Amino acid sequence: MQWLRQIIGNFTFVMLVVVLLASVLPARGVWVGYFDALTKGAIALLFFMHGAKLSRKAIVAGAGHWRLHLAIFGCTFVMFPLLGLAFKSLWIALLGDALALGMLYLCALPATVQSAIAFTSIARGNIPAAVCSASASSLLGIFVTPVLVQWTMGKGEGQLALLDAVLKISLQLLLPFLLGHFFRPWLGSWVDRNRSWLKSVDQGSIQLVVYTAFSAAVVGGMWEMVSGQELLLLVLACCVLLGLAIVLTTLLGRVIRFSLEDRIALLFCGSKKSLATGVPMAQVLFAGGALVGPLLLPVMVFHQIQLMVCAVLAQRWGKRA
Structure with missing residues:
Protein backbone atom coordinates (compact mmCIF):
# COMPACT_ATOMS: atom_id res chain seq x y z
CA MET A 1 0.00 0.00 0.00
CA GLN A 2 2.90 2.37 0.74
CA TRP A 3 4.23 2.27 -2.83
CA LEU A 4 0.73 2.97 -4.17
CA ARG A 5 0.40 6.03 -1.91
CA GLN A 6 3.75 7.34 -3.12
CA ILE A 7 2.69 7.00 -6.77
CA ILE A 8 -0.81 8.51 -6.64
CA GLY A 9 -0.59 10.68 -3.50
CA ASN A 10 -2.29 10.44 -0.11
CA PHE A 11 -5.45 12.29 -1.10
CA THR A 12 -6.18 10.08 -4.10
CA PHE A 13 -5.23 6.95 -2.16
CA VAL A 14 -7.70 7.78 0.61
CA MET A 15 -10.36 8.59 -2.00
CA LEU A 16 -9.85 5.16 -3.59
CA VAL A 17 -10.29 3.61 -0.14
CA VAL A 18 -13.48 5.65 0.35
CA VAL A 19 -14.88 4.48 -3.00
CA LEU A 20 -14.00 0.87 -2.10
CA LEU A 21 -15.64 1.26 1.32
CA ALA A 22 -18.78 2.73 -0.26
CA SER A 23 -18.85 -0.18 -2.71
CA VAL A 24 -18.56 -2.82 0.03
CA LEU A 25 -20.35 -1.07 2.91
CA PRO A 26 -22.66 1.60 1.48
CA ALA A 27 -24.83 3.69 3.78
CA ARG A 28 -28.31 2.17 3.98
CA GLY A 29 -31.56 2.69 5.83
CA VAL A 30 -31.53 5.18 8.67
CA TRP A 31 -27.81 5.89 8.12
CA VAL A 32 -28.58 7.59 4.82
CA GLY A 33 -30.30 10.47 6.63
CA TYR A 34 -27.39 10.83 9.08
CA PHE A 35 -24.79 10.91 6.33
CA ASP A 36 -26.82 13.38 4.25
CA ALA A 37 -27.02 15.79 7.19
CA LEU A 38 -23.32 15.32 7.99
CA THR A 39 -22.43 15.86 4.32
CA LYS A 40 -24.31 19.16 4.15
CA GLY A 41 -22.52 20.36 7.28
CA ALA A 42 -19.14 19.32 5.85
CA ILE A 43 -19.82 21.17 2.59
CA ALA A 44 -20.81 24.33 4.48
CA LEU A 45 -17.64 24.12 6.57
CA LEU A 46 -15.50 23.54 3.47
CA PHE A 47 -16.71 26.70 1.71
CA PHE A 48 -16.73 28.72 4.93
CA MET A 49 -13.02 27.97 5.32
CA HIS A 50 -12.42 28.82 1.63
CA GLY A 51 -13.94 32.23 2.27
CA ALA A 52 -11.88 32.76 5.40
CA LYS A 53 -8.65 31.87 3.54
CA LEU A 54 -9.18 34.36 0.70
CA SER A 55 -7.24 37.57 1.33
CA ARG A 56 -8.76 40.84 0.14
CA LYS A 57 -5.24 42.07 -0.54
CA ALA A 58 -4.77 39.23 -3.02
CA ILE A 59 -8.10 40.08 -4.66
CA VAL A 60 -7.11 43.73 -5.11
CA ALA A 61 -3.62 42.80 -6.37
CA GLY A 62 -4.92 40.49 -9.08
CA ALA A 63 -8.21 42.13 -10.06
CA GLY A 64 -6.76 44.65 -12.51
CA HIS A 65 -5.61 42.16 -15.16
CA TRP A 66 -9.02 41.88 -16.83
CA ARG A 67 -7.72 40.49 -20.15
CA LEU A 68 -6.16 37.53 -18.39
CA HIS A 69 -9.29 36.93 -16.31
CA LEU A 70 -11.51 36.99 -19.39
CA ALA A 71 -9.21 34.51 -21.11
CA ILE A 72 -9.32 32.16 -18.11
CA ALA A 108 -19.29 22.54 -17.10
CA LEU A 109 -17.43 22.85 -13.77
CA PRO A 110 -15.41 25.87 -12.57
CA ALA A 111 -11.64 25.83 -12.16
CA THR A 112 -9.80 24.62 -9.08
CA VAL A 113 -8.62 27.12 -6.48
CA GLN A 114 -5.86 25.68 -4.29
CA SER A 115 -4.00 23.56 -6.85
CA ALA A 116 -4.21 26.22 -9.60
CA ILE A 117 -2.63 28.78 -7.29
CA ALA A 118 -0.07 26.30 -5.96
CA PHE A 119 1.10 25.23 -9.43
CA THR A 120 1.23 28.86 -10.62
CA SER A 121 3.43 29.61 -7.63
CA ILE A 122 5.74 26.64 -8.27
CA ALA A 123 6.07 27.65 -11.94
CA ARG A 124 6.76 31.29 -10.95
CA GLY A 125 3.72 32.66 -12.77
CA ASN A 126 1.41 35.58 -12.01
CA ILE A 127 0.28 34.50 -8.54
CA PRO A 128 -2.03 37.47 -7.66
CA ALA A 129 -3.91 37.05 -10.95
CA ALA A 130 -4.18 33.29 -10.37
CA VAL A 131 -5.62 33.87 -6.87
CA CYS A 132 -8.19 36.31 -8.23
CA SER A 133 -9.18 34.26 -11.29
CA ALA A 134 -9.38 30.89 -9.56
CA SER A 135 -11.47 32.28 -6.71
CA ALA A 136 -13.77 34.19 -9.06
CA SER A 137 -14.16 31.10 -11.25
CA SER A 138 -15.31 29.09 -8.25
CA LEU A 139 -17.92 31.71 -7.39
CA LEU A 140 -19.07 32.19 -10.99
CA GLY A 141 -19.49 28.46 -11.31
CA ILE A 142 -22.31 28.56 -8.75
CA PHE A 143 -24.40 30.45 -11.31
CA VAL A 144 -22.84 29.39 -14.63
CA THR A 145 -22.46 25.63 -14.12
CA PRO A 146 -26.23 24.91 -13.75
CA VAL A 147 -26.83 26.81 -17.00
CA LEU A 148 -24.07 24.89 -18.79
CA VAL A 149 -25.38 21.59 -17.42
CA GLN A 150 -28.81 22.24 -18.92
CA TRP A 151 -27.27 23.43 -22.18
CA THR A 152 -24.86 20.54 -22.71
CA MET A 153 -26.88 17.69 -21.16
CA GLY A 154 -30.35 18.78 -22.23
CA LYS A 155 -33.18 20.10 -20.09
CA GLY A 156 -34.38 16.63 -19.22
CA GLU A 157 -31.16 15.53 -17.51
CA GLY A 158 -31.20 17.89 -14.52
CA GLN A 159 -33.54 16.87 -11.73
CA LEU A 160 -34.16 20.43 -10.55
CA ALA A 161 -35.39 23.55 -12.29
CA LEU A 162 -32.58 25.94 -13.14
CA LEU A 163 -33.52 28.73 -10.74
CA ASP A 164 -34.17 26.26 -7.96
CA ALA A 165 -30.76 24.66 -8.56
CA VAL A 166 -28.97 28.02 -8.49
CA LEU A 167 -30.76 28.96 -5.27
CA LYS A 168 -29.88 25.69 -3.54
CA ILE A 169 -26.26 25.81 -4.67
CA SER A 170 -26.02 29.44 -3.51
CA LEU A 171 -27.34 28.51 -0.07
CA GLN A 172 -25.03 25.52 0.28
CA LEU A 173 -21.85 26.98 -1.23
CA LEU A 174 -21.99 30.74 -1.76
CA LEU A 175 -23.54 31.74 1.57
CA PRO A 176 -20.95 29.86 3.71
CA PHE A 177 -18.18 31.26 1.48
CA LEU A 178 -19.38 34.84 1.96
CA LEU A 179 -19.79 34.31 5.70
CA GLY A 180 -16.25 32.94 5.92
CA HIS A 181 -14.86 35.92 4.02
CA PHE A 182 -16.88 38.30 6.23
CA PHE A 183 -15.28 36.80 9.35
CA ARG A 184 -11.77 36.80 7.85
CA PRO A 185 -10.67 39.92 9.85
CA TRP A 186 -11.21 37.87 13.00
CA LEU A 187 -10.32 34.40 11.71
CA GLY A 188 -7.72 35.21 9.04
CA SER A 189 -4.59 35.04 11.19
CA TRP A 190 -5.78 31.80 12.85
CA VAL A 191 -6.54 30.25 9.45
CA ASP A 192 -3.13 31.27 8.08
CA ARG A 193 -1.37 29.70 11.08
CA ASN A 194 -3.27 26.43 10.78
CA ARG A 195 -3.36 25.86 7.03
CA SER A 196 -1.58 22.51 7.31
CA TRP A 197 -4.24 20.69 9.33
CA LEU A 198 -7.12 22.71 7.85
CA LYS A 199 -6.13 21.18 4.52
CA SER A 200 -6.99 17.81 6.05
CA VAL A 201 -10.42 19.19 7.02
CA ASP A 202 -10.96 20.28 3.40
CA GLN A 203 -9.99 16.89 2.02
CA GLY A 204 -11.99 15.05 4.67
CA SER A 205 -15.10 17.02 3.69
CA ILE A 206 -14.68 16.04 0.03
CA GLN A 207 -14.13 12.38 0.93
CA LEU A 208 -17.25 12.35 3.10
CA VAL A 209 -19.31 13.72 0.21
CA VAL A 210 -17.79 11.14 -2.14
CA TYR A 211 -18.69 8.32 0.27
CA THR A 212 -22.29 9.52 0.58
CA ALA A 213 -22.69 9.95 -3.19
CA PHE A 214 -21.11 6.59 -4.03
CA SER A 215 -23.13 4.81 -1.36
CA ALA A 216 -26.35 5.98 -2.98
CA ALA A 217 -24.98 5.06 -6.43
CA VAL A 218 -23.90 1.56 -5.34
CA VAL A 219 -27.29 0.91 -3.75
CA GLY A 220 -28.81 2.09 -7.04
CA GLY A 221 -26.70 -0.40 -9.03
CA MET A 222 -23.88 1.79 -10.33
CA TRP A 223 -21.31 -1.00 -10.80
CA GLU A 224 -23.80 -2.86 -12.97
CA MET A 225 -23.87 0.25 -15.20
CA VAL A 226 -20.07 0.72 -15.60
CA SER A 227 -17.69 -1.99 -16.93
CA GLY A 228 -13.91 -2.30 -16.58
CA GLN A 229 -13.41 -1.52 -20.26
CA GLU A 230 -15.44 1.68 -19.89
CA LEU A 231 -13.25 2.73 -16.95
CA LEU A 232 -10.09 2.30 -19.06
CA LEU A 233 -11.65 4.27 -21.91
CA LEU A 234 -12.65 6.93 -19.37
CA VAL A 235 -9.00 7.41 -18.35
CA LEU A 236 -8.04 7.77 -22.01
CA ALA A 237 -10.86 10.28 -22.63
CA CYS A 238 -9.75 12.38 -19.64
CA CYS A 239 -6.14 12.36 -20.88
CA VAL A 240 -7.22 13.53 -24.34
CA LEU A 241 -9.46 16.26 -22.89
CA LEU A 242 -6.72 17.56 -20.60
CA GLY A 243 -4.16 17.46 -23.42
CA LEU A 244 -6.41 19.51 -25.68
CA ALA A 245 -7.08 21.99 -22.87
CA ILE A 246 -3.35 22.47 -22.23
CA VAL A 247 -2.57 22.93 -25.93
CA LEU A 248 -5.44 25.38 -26.50
CA THR A 249 -4.71 27.50 -23.41
CA THR A 250 -1.03 27.65 -24.39
CA LEU A 251 -1.88 28.75 -27.93
CA LEU A 252 -4.37 31.33 -26.66
CA GLY A 253 -1.77 32.89 -24.36
CA ARG A 254 0.67 33.22 -27.26
CA VAL A 255 -1.95 34.64 -29.65
CA ILE A 256 -2.94 37.31 -27.11
CA ARG A 257 0.78 37.89 -26.48
CA PHE A 258 0.66 37.49 -22.74
CA SER A 259 3.89 37.48 -20.79
CA LEU A 260 5.24 34.09 -19.73
CA GLU A 261 4.00 34.67 -16.18
CA ASP A 262 0.48 35.38 -17.45
CA ARG A 263 0.57 32.38 -19.79
CA ILE A 264 1.48 30.17 -16.83
CA ALA A 265 -1.50 31.50 -14.85
CA LEU A 266 -3.76 30.99 -17.88
CA LEU A 267 -2.62 27.40 -18.29
CA PHE A 268 -3.01 26.34 -14.66
CA CYS A 269 -6.30 28.19 -14.08
CA GLY A 270 -7.88 27.60 -17.48
CA SER A 271 -7.16 23.89 -17.97
CA LYS A 272 -8.22 22.57 -14.55
CA LYS A 273 -11.56 21.52 -13.11
CA SER A 274 -12.64 21.58 -9.47
CA LEU A 275 -13.41 18.37 -7.61
CA ALA A 276 -14.17 20.33 -4.42
CA THR A 277 -16.95 22.26 -6.15
CA GLY A 278 -18.08 19.51 -8.52
CA VAL A 279 -18.92 16.93 -5.85
CA PRO A 280 -21.37 19.04 -3.79
CA MET A 281 -22.88 20.59 -6.93
CA ALA A 282 -23.68 17.12 -8.27
CA GLN A 283 -25.54 16.38 -5.06
CA VAL A 284 -27.83 19.34 -5.75
CA LEU A 285 -28.16 19.19 -9.54
CA PHE A 286 -28.75 15.44 -9.75
CA ALA A 287 -30.96 14.37 -6.89
CA GLY A 288 -31.32 10.81 -8.24
CA GLY A 289 -28.68 8.92 -6.23
CA ALA A 290 -27.92 6.28 -8.86
CA LEU A 291 -26.83 8.98 -11.32
CA VAL A 292 -24.43 10.86 -9.03
CA GLY A 293 -21.80 8.11 -8.79
CA PRO A 294 -21.14 7.71 -12.55
CA LEU A 295 -21.22 11.51 -12.89
CA LEU A 296 -18.43 11.86 -10.34
CA LEU A 297 -16.14 9.18 -11.81
CA PRO A 298 -14.90 11.40 -14.69
CA VAL A 299 -14.37 14.32 -12.30
CA MET A 300 -12.30 12.16 -9.95
CA VAL A 301 -10.22 10.63 -12.77
CA PHE A 302 -9.62 13.99 -14.46
CA HIS A 303 -8.68 15.53 -11.10
CA GLN A 304 -5.89 13.04 -10.51
CA ILE A 305 -4.55 13.24 -14.08
CA GLN A 306 -4.48 17.04 -14.02
CA LEU A 307 -2.57 17.02 -10.72
CA MET A 308 0.14 14.70 -12.06
CA VAL A 309 0.53 16.46 -15.43
CA CYS A 310 0.45 19.99 -13.99
CA ALA A 311 2.97 19.05 -11.31
CA VAL A 312 5.46 18.07 -14.02
CA LEU A 313 4.80 21.25 -16.03
CA ALA A 314 5.04 23.49 -12.97
CA GLN A 315 8.38 22.03 -11.88
CA ARG A 316 9.74 22.37 -15.42
CA TRP A 317 8.85 26.07 -15.64
CA GLY A 318 9.95 26.69 -12.08
CA LYS A 319 13.51 25.63 -12.96
CA ARG A 320 13.91 28.16 -15.76
CA ALA A 321 16.68 30.76 -15.45
Missing part, protein backbone atom coordinates in the same frame (compact mmCIF):
# COMPACT_ATOMS: atom_id res chain seq x y z
CA PHE A 73 -13.11 32.40 -17.79
CA GLY A 74 -13.42 31.81 -21.54
CA CYS A 75 -11.35 28.63 -21.30
CA THR A 76 -13.28 27.40 -18.26
CA PHE A 77 -16.84 28.19 -19.27
CA VAL A 78 -16.69 28.34 -23.09
CA MET A 79 -13.82 26.22 -24.40
CA PHE A 80 -14.50 23.20 -22.17
CA PRO A 81 -18.28 23.04 -22.83
CA LEU A 82 -17.65 23.34 -26.58
CA LEU A 83 -15.14 20.48 -26.39
CA GLY A 84 -17.71 18.48 -24.45
CA LEU A 85 -20.36 19.01 -27.11
CA ALA A 86 -17.85 18.19 -29.87
CA PHE A 87 -16.99 14.84 -28.24
CA LYS A 88 -20.48 14.06 -26.91
CA SER A 89 -21.44 11.49 -29.55
CA LEU A 90 -18.04 9.76 -29.33
CA TRP A 91 -18.19 9.61 -25.53
CA ILE A 92 -21.68 8.09 -25.61
CA ALA A 93 -20.49 5.43 -28.07
CA LEU A 94 -17.33 4.55 -26.11
CA LEU A 95 -18.28 5.19 -22.48
CA GLY A 96 -22.03 4.71 -22.36
CA ASP A 97 -24.64 7.27 -21.39
CA ALA A 98 -23.80 7.52 -17.67
CA LEU A 99 -20.06 8.24 -18.01
CA ALA A 100 -20.63 10.44 -21.07
CA LEU A 101 -22.92 12.62 -18.98
CA GLY A 102 -20.18 12.70 -16.36
CA MET A 103 -17.71 14.00 -18.97
CA LEU A 104 -20.19 16.73 -19.97
CA TYR A 105 -20.67 17.62 -16.31
CA LEU A 106 -16.89 17.80 -15.90
CA CYS A 107 -16.70 20.30 -18.78
Whole structure:
Protein backbone atom coordinates (compact mmCIF):
# COMPACT_ATOMS: atom_id res chain seq x y z
CA MET A 1 0.00 0.00 0.00
CA GLN A 2 2.90 2.37 0.74
CA TRP A 3 4.23 2.27 -2.83
CA LEU A 4 0.73 2.97 -4.17
CA ARG A 5 0.40 6.03 -1.91
CA GLN A 6 3.75 7.34 -3.12
CA ILE A 7 2.69 7.00 -6.77
CA ILE A 8 -0.81 8.51 -6.64
CA GLY A 9 -0.59 10.68 -3.50
CA ASN A 10 -2.29 10.44 -0.11
CA PHE A 11 -5.45 12.29 -1.10
CA THR A 12 -6.18 10.08 -4.10
CA PHE A 13 -5.23 6.95 -2.16
CA VAL A 14 -7.70 7.78 0.61
CA MET A 15 -10.36 8.59 -2.00
CA LEU A 16 -9.85 5.16 -3.59
CA VAL A 17 -10.29 3.61 -0.14
CA VAL A 18 -13.48 5.65 0.35
CA VAL A 19 -14.88 4.48 -3.00
CA LEU A 20 -14.00 0.87 -2.10
CA LEU A 21 -15.64 1.26 1.32
CA ALA A 22 -18.78 2.73 -0.26
CA SER A 23 -18.85 -0.18 -2.71
CA VAL A 24 -18.56 -2.82 0.03
CA LEU A 25 -20.35 -1.07 2.91
CA PRO A 26 -22.66 1.60 1.48
CA ALA A 27 -24.83 3.69 3.78
CA ARG A 28 -28.31 2.17 3.98
CA GLY A 29 -31.56 2.69 5.83
CA VAL A 30 -31.53 5.18 8.67
CA TRP A 31 -27.81 5.89 8.12
CA VAL A 32 -28.58 7.59 4.82
CA GLY A 33 -30.30 10.47 6.63
CA TYR A 34 -27.39 10.83 9.08
CA PHE A 35 -24.79 10.91 6.33
CA ASP A 36 -26.82 13.38 4.25
CA ALA A 37 -27.02 15.79 7.19
CA LEU A 38 -23.32 15.32 7.99
CA THR A 39 -22.43 15.86 4.32
CA LYS A 40 -24.31 19.16 4.15
CA GLY A 41 -22.52 20.36 7.28
CA ALA A 42 -19.14 19.32 5.85
CA ILE A 43 -19.82 21.17 2.59
CA ALA A 44 -20.81 24.33 4.48
CA LEU A 45 -17.64 24.12 6.57
CA LEU A 46 -15.50 23.54 3.47
CA PHE A 47 -16.71 26.70 1.71
CA PHE A 48 -16.73 28.72 4.93
CA MET A 49 -13.02 27.97 5.32
CA HIS A 50 -12.42 28.82 1.63
CA GLY A 51 -13.94 32.23 2.27
CA ALA A 52 -11.88 32.76 5.40
CA LYS A 53 -8.65 31.87 3.54
CA LEU A 54 -9.18 34.36 0.70
CA SER A 55 -7.24 37.57 1.33
CA ARG A 56 -8.76 40.84 0.14
CA LYS A 57 -5.24 42.07 -0.54
CA ALA A 58 -4.77 39.23 -3.02
CA ILE A 59 -8.10 40.08 -4.66
CA VAL A 60 -7.11 43.73 -5.11
CA ALA A 61 -3.62 42.80 -6.37
CA GLY A 62 -4.92 40.49 -9.08
CA ALA A 63 -8.21 42.13 -10.06
CA GLY A 64 -6.76 44.65 -12.51
CA HIS A 65 -5.61 42.16 -15.16
CA TRP A 66 -9.02 41.88 -16.83
CA ARG A 67 -7.72 40.49 -20.15
CA LEU A 68 -6.16 37.53 -18.39
CA HIS A 69 -9.29 36.93 -16.31
CA LEU A 70 -11.51 36.99 -19.39
CA ALA A 71 -9.21 34.51 -21.11
CA ILE A 72 -9.32 32.16 -18.11
CA PHE A 73 -13.11 32.40 -17.79
CA GLY A 74 -13.42 31.81 -21.54
CA CYS A 75 -11.35 28.63 -21.30
CA THR A 76 -13.28 27.40 -18.26
CA PHE A 77 -16.84 28.19 -19.27
CA VAL A 78 -16.69 28.34 -23.09
CA MET A 79 -13.82 26.22 -24.40
CA PHE A 80 -14.50 23.20 -22.17
CA PRO A 81 -18.28 23.04 -22.83
CA LEU A 82 -17.65 23.34 -26.58
CA LEU A 83 -15.14 20.48 -26.39
CA GLY A 84 -17.71 18.48 -24.45
CA LEU A 85 -20.36 19.01 -27.11
CA ALA A 86 -17.85 18.19 -29.87
CA PHE A 87 -16.99 14.84 -28.24
CA LYS A 88 -20.48 14.06 -26.91
CA SER A 89 -21.44 11.49 -29.55
CA LEU A 90 -18.04 9.76 -29.33
CA TRP A 91 -18.19 9.61 -25.53
CA ILE A 92 -21.68 8.09 -25.61
CA ALA A 93 -20.49 5.43 -28.07
CA LEU A 94 -17.33 4.55 -26.11
CA LEU A 95 -18.28 5.19 -22.48
CA GLY A 96 -22.03 4.71 -22.36
CA ASP A 97 -24.64 7.27 -21.39
CA ALA A 98 -23.80 7.52 -17.67
CA LEU A 99 -20.06 8.24 -18.01
CA ALA A 100 -20.63 10.44 -21.07
CA LEU A 101 -22.92 12.62 -18.98
CA GLY A 102 -20.18 12.70 -16.36
CA MET A 103 -17.71 14.00 -18.97
CA LEU A 104 -20.19 16.73 -19.97
CA TYR A 105 -20.67 17.62 -16.31
CA LEU A 106 -16.89 17.80 -15.90
CA CYS A 107 -16.70 20.30 -18.78
CA ALA A 108 -19.29 22.54 -17.10
CA LEU A 109 -17.43 22.85 -13.77
CA PRO A 110 -15.41 25.87 -12.57
CA ALA A 111 -11.64 25.83 -12.16
CA THR A 112 -9.80 24.62 -9.08
CA VAL A 113 -8.62 27.12 -6.48
CA GLN A 114 -5.86 25.68 -4.29
CA SER A 115 -4.00 23.56 -6.85
CA ALA A 116 -4.21 26.22 -9.60
CA ILE A 117 -2.63 28.78 -7.29
CA ALA A 118 -0.07 26.30 -5.96
CA PHE A 119 1.10 25.23 -9.43
CA THR A 120 1.23 28.86 -10.62
CA SER A 121 3.43 29.61 -7.63
CA ILE A 122 5.74 26.64 -8.27
CA ALA A 123 6.07 27.65 -11.94
CA ARG A 124 6.76 31.29 -10.95
CA GLY A 125 3.72 32.66 -12.77
CA ASN A 126 1.41 35.58 -12.01
CA ILE A 127 0.28 34.50 -8.54
CA PRO A 128 -2.03 37.47 -7.66
CA ALA A 129 -3.91 37.05 -10.95
CA ALA A 130 -4.18 33.29 -10.37
CA VAL A 131 -5.62 33.87 -6.87
CA CYS A 132 -8.19 36.31 -8.23
CA SER A 133 -9.18 34.26 -11.29
CA ALA A 134 -9.38 30.89 -9.56
CA SER A 135 -11.47 32.28 -6.71
CA ALA A 136 -13.77 34.19 -9.06
CA SER A 137 -14.16 31.10 -11.25
CA SER A 138 -15.31 29.09 -8.25
CA LEU A 139 -17.92 31.71 -7.39
CA LEU A 140 -19.07 32.19 -10.99
CA GLY A 141 -19.49 28.46 -11.31
CA ILE A 142 -22.31 28.56 -8.75
CA PHE A 143 -24.40 30.45 -11.31
CA VAL A 144 -22.84 29.39 -14.63
CA THR A 145 -22.46 25.63 -14.12
CA PRO A 146 -26.23 24.91 -13.75
CA VAL A 147 -26.83 26.81 -17.00
CA LEU A 148 -24.07 24.89 -18.79
CA VAL A 149 -25.38 21.59 -17.42
CA GLN A 150 -28.81 22.24 -18.92
CA TRP A 151 -27.27 23.43 -22.18
CA THR A 152 -24.86 20.54 -22.71
CA MET A 153 -26.88 17.69 -21.16
CA GLY A 154 -30.35 18.78 -22.23
CA LYS A 155 -33.18 20.10 -20.09
CA GLY A 156 -34.38 16.63 -19.22
CA GLU A 157 -31.16 15.53 -17.51
CA GLY A 158 -31.20 17.89 -14.52
CA GLN A 159 -33.54 16.87 -11.73
CA LEU A 160 -34.16 20.43 -10.55
CA ALA A 161 -35.39 23.55 -12.29
CA LEU A 162 -32.58 25.94 -13.14
CA LEU A 163 -33.52 28.73 -10.74
CA ASP A 164 -34.17 26.26 -7.96
CA ALA A 165 -30.76 24.66 -8.56
CA VAL A 166 -28.97 28.02 -8.49
CA LEU A 167 -30.76 28.96 -5.27
CA LYS A 168 -29.88 25.69 -3.54
CA ILE A 169 -26.26 25.81 -4.67
CA SER A 170 -26.02 29.44 -3.51
CA LEU A 171 -27.34 28.51 -0.07
CA GLN A 172 -25.03 25.52 0.28
CA LEU A 173 -21.85 26.98 -1.23
CA LEU A 174 -21.99 30.74 -1.76
CA LEU A 175 -23.54 31.74 1.57
CA PRO A 176 -20.95 29.86 3.71
CA PHE A 177 -18.18 31.26 1.48
CA LEU A 178 -19.38 34.84 1.96
CA LEU A 179 -19.79 34.31 5.70
CA GLY A 180 -16.25 32.94 5.92
CA HIS A 181 -14.86 35.92 4.02
CA PHE A 182 -16.88 38.30 6.23
CA PHE A 183 -15.28 36.80 9.35
CA ARG A 184 -11.77 36.80 7.85
CA PRO A 185 -10.67 39.92 9.85
CA TRP A 186 -11.21 37.87 13.00
CA LEU A 187 -10.32 34.40 11.71
CA GLY A 188 -7.72 35.21 9.04
CA SER A 189 -4.59 35.04 11.19
CA TRP A 190 -5.78 31.80 12.85
CA VAL A 191 -6.54 30.25 9.45
CA ASP A 192 -3.13 31.27 8.08
CA ARG A 193 -1.37 29.70 11.08
CA ASN A 194 -3.27 26.43 10.78
CA ARG A 195 -3.36 25.86 7.03
CA SER A 196 -1.58 22.51 7.31
CA TRP A 197 -4.24 20.69 9.33
CA LEU A 198 -7.12 22.71 7.85
CA LYS A 199 -6.13 21.18 4.52
CA SER A 200 -6.99 17.81 6.05
CA VAL A 201 -10.42 19.19 7.02
CA ASP A 202 -10.96 20.28 3.40
CA GLN A 203 -9.99 16.89 2.02
CA GLY A 204 -11.99 15.05 4.67
CA SER A 205 -15.10 17.02 3.69
CA ILE A 206 -14.68 16.04 0.03
CA GLN A 207 -14.13 12.38 0.93
CA LEU A 208 -17.25 12.35 3.10
CA VAL A 209 -19.31 13.72 0.21
CA VAL A 210 -17.79 11.14 -2.14
CA TYR A 211 -18.69 8.32 0.27
CA THR A 212 -22.29 9.52 0.58
CA ALA A 213 -22.69 9.95 -3.19
CA PHE A 214 -21.11 6.59 -4.03
CA SER A 215 -23.13 4.81 -1.36
CA ALA A 216 -26.35 5.98 -2.98
CA ALA A 217 -24.98 5.06 -6.43
CA VAL A 218 -23.90 1.56 -5.34
CA VAL A 219 -27.29 0.91 -3.75
CA GLY A 220 -28.81 2.09 -7.04
CA GLY A 221 -26.70 -0.40 -9.03
CA MET A 222 -23.88 1.79 -10.33
CA TRP A 223 -21.31 -1.00 -10.80
CA GLU A 224 -23.80 -2.86 -12.97
CA MET A 225 -23.87 0.25 -15.20
CA VAL A 226 -20.07 0.72 -15.60
CA SER A 227 -17.69 -1.99 -16.93
CA GLY A 228 -13.91 -2.30 -16.58
CA GLN A 229 -13.41 -1.52 -20.26
CA GLU A 230 -15.44 1.68 -19.89
CA LEU A 231 -13.25 2.73 -16.95
CA LEU A 232 -10.09 2.30 -19.06
CA LEU A 233 -11.65 4.27 -21.91
CA LEU A 234 -12.65 6.93 -19.37
CA VAL A 235 -9.00 7.41 -18.35
CA LEU A 236 -8.04 7.77 -22.01
CA ALA A 237 -10.86 10.28 -22.63
CA CYS A 238 -9.75 12.38 -19.64
CA CYS A 239 -6.14 12.36 -20.88
CA VAL A 240 -7.22 13.53 -24.34
CA LEU A 241 -9.46 16.26 -22.89
CA LEU A 242 -6.72 17.56 -20.60
CA GLY A 243 -4.16 17.46 -23.42
CA LEU A 244 -6.41 19.51 -25.68
CA ALA A 245 -7.08 21.99 -22.87
CA ILE A 246 -3.35 22.47 -22.23
CA VAL A 247 -2.57 22.93 -25.93
CA LEU A 248 -5.44 25.38 -26.50
CA THR A 249 -4.71 27.50 -23.41
CA THR A 250 -1.03 27.65 -24.39
CA LEU A 251 -1.88 28.75 -27.93
CA LEU A 252 -4.37 31.33 -26.66
CA GLY A 253 -1.77 32.89 -24.36
CA ARG A 254 0.67 33.22 -27.26
CA VAL A 255 -1.95 34.64 -29.65
CA ILE A 256 -2.94 37.31 -27.11
CA ARG A 257 0.78 37.89 -26.48
CA PHE A 258 0.66 37.49 -22.74
CA SER A 259 3.89 37.48 -20.79
CA LEU A 260 5.24 34.09 -19.73
CA GLU A 261 4.00 34.67 -16.18
CA ASP A 262 0.48 35.38 -17.45
CA ARG A 263 0.57 32.38 -19.79
CA ILE A 264 1.48 30.17 -16.83
CA ALA A 265 -1.50 31.50 -14.85
CA LEU A 266 -3.76 30.99 -17.88
CA LEU A 267 -2.62 27.40 -18.29
CA PHE A 268 -3.01 26.34 -14.66
CA CYS A 269 -6.30 28.19 -14.08
CA GLY A 270 -7.88 27.60 -17.48
CA SER A 271 -7.16 23.89 -17.97
CA LYS A 272 -8.22 22.57 -14.55
CA LYS A 273 -11.56 21.52 -13.11
CA SER A 274 -12.64 21.58 -9.47
CA LEU A 275 -13.41 18.37 -7.61
CA ALA A 276 -14.17 20.33 -4.42
CA THR A 277 -16.95 22.26 -6.15
CA GLY A 278 -18.08 19.51 -8.52
CA VAL A 279 -18.92 16.93 -5.85
CA PRO A 280 -21.37 19.04 -3.79
CA MET A 281 -22.88 20.59 -6.93
CA ALA A 282 -23.68 17.12 -8.27
CA GLN A 283 -25.54 16.38 -5.06
CA VAL A 284 -27.83 19.34 -5.75
CA LEU A 285 -28.16 19.19 -9.54
CA PHE A 286 -28.75 15.44 -9.75
CA ALA A 287 -30.96 14.37 -6.89
CA GLY A 288 -31.32 10.81 -8.24
CA GLY A 289 -28.68 8.92 -6.23
CA ALA A 290 -27.92 6.28 -8.86
CA LEU A 291 -26.83 8.98 -11.32
CA VAL A 292 -24.43 10.86 -9.03
CA GLY A 293 -21.80 8.11 -8.79
CA PRO A 294 -21.14 7.71 -12.55
CA LEU A 295 -21.22 11.51 -12.89
CA LEU A 296 -18.43 11.86 -10.34
CA LEU A 297 -16.14 9.18 -11.81
CA PRO A 298 -14.90 11.40 -14.69
CA VAL A 299 -14.37 14.32 -12.30
CA MET A 300 -12.30 12.16 -9.95
CA VAL A 301 -10.22 10.63 -12.77
CA PHE A 302 -9.62 13.99 -14.46
CA HIS A 303 -8.68 15.53 -11.10
CA GLN A 304 -5.89 13.04 -10.51
CA ILE A 305 -4.55 13.24 -14.08
CA GLN A 306 -4.48 17.04 -14.02
CA LEU A 307 -2.57 17.02 -10.72
CA MET A 308 0.14 14.70 -12.06
CA VAL A 309 0.53 16.46 -15.43
CA CYS A 310 0.45 19.99 -13.99
CA ALA A 311 2.97 19.05 -11.31
CA VAL A 312 5.46 18.07 -14.02
CA LEU A 313 4.80 21.25 -16.03
CA ALA A 314 5.04 23.49 -12.97
CA GLN A 315 8.38 22.03 -11.88
CA ARG A 316 9.74 22.37 -15.42
CA TRP A 317 8.85 26.07 -15.64
CA GLY A 318 9.95 26.69 -12.08
CA LYS A 319 13.51 25.63 -12.96
CA ARG A 320 13.91 28.16 -15.76
CA ALA A 321 16.68 30.76 -15.45
